[in-house]
Amino acid sequence: MVDIQAYIQQLYQYIQHQEKRISRFEKAMKELKTEVQALKEKPPISVERLEYKFDQLKIERLDGTLNIGLNPSDLSEKIEDMEIPPPNTQGPSIVADPNFKQEIINRLNHYVGNEIHTVINDTEQQLGMNLEQHYHDFIVNDLHKQIPQRVDHYLNILAGQNLGTLSKEDLLDQVYQKMKADIDQAIFLFISKLPNNMNGGNTNGT
Template identity: 45%
Template sequence: MESYYFQQLYEQVQHQQKELNQLLTTFKKLNNEFQQLKEKPTIVVEKLEYKFDQLKVETLEGTLNIGLNPSDLEGIEEMSLPSQAYNGPQQLKSQLLERVTQYLDEEMDSFVTETEKRVNKKLNNQYRNLIKEDIQKQLPARIDHYIQQSLRQSNREQTEEQHSESIYQQVIEDIRQGIYAFISQLPEAPNHNQN
């Protein structure tokens, strides 16, 4: 269990290091642009007087640029979105619900049995069903929580599949920790040992 936490810590440090490197690169780029702007000659207009009664406009043509000058557009790189379109939180939620439900149907019993052996307790089928029902009730809210959390901490370098897998693994780990905590905290009673 400790190795999992060390792995999580290592991954978090790696992620933060990657973000720090990106920030340093961006900072250097902005600093260079700032230096270039400082070196450009400034234009000082001391006084402008408009006499609208003498102004006659017959046609209005041209381009209005707010904040950008056409000559400044040369240095701007093309921006594009990743080739895969994001399917949205609802579709992701339904895919994750389906995968986690499949996990509960196919693998939860073996994990419960493994946990029973580790903590030296035996559950009856009623407790097993109770655990499964409780988890299924909490799944939609838990998945929503992780989706919202991932949207706030969006990692644009992850593909949609990696994003989904990351959330799936977090939910499965929560389920496993919850099962372990539940079984290990159950008081030893005669009805727990019945099958």
């Protein structure tokens, strides 16, 4: 004879077990729906837009403007560091000479055109970066465009300085060395501030 009481007890336990399973499934479905909804509401990932400004060798990013060119606001301080002998009336006439200006421009253009790639490569090695070739071309072309304007700015400052007995060649060499140092610094700052996804990969392979 079937034990009705035992059968009912087993049936009750089975139903309880199934209810627990259904409850777990419902909870899992609810969590899954919550995650899906959160993904739908999450703003899409946007690639940072970079905009080049060739006049000052800078990059404008969504988080602000990063100046990486030769900064005119720093030039007066750099000029003051030059070794200037006692006053003389010779200085302003040298600075105003168009040939003097052109000679500085020619020297700097030669430096940028012939030596700057070595500076870029050394900077990449120092920072553990490896830029693609178009970044090299961008830097070189942009520096060439900047040189006349920056030379003008230097000479305008020098025109108000007491240049003393400094010879034309000595003055030319000092201006050239100062601007060359500014260019090297501009390249270092430019490369060091590039986002990781804008270079060709670290030289150490990471």
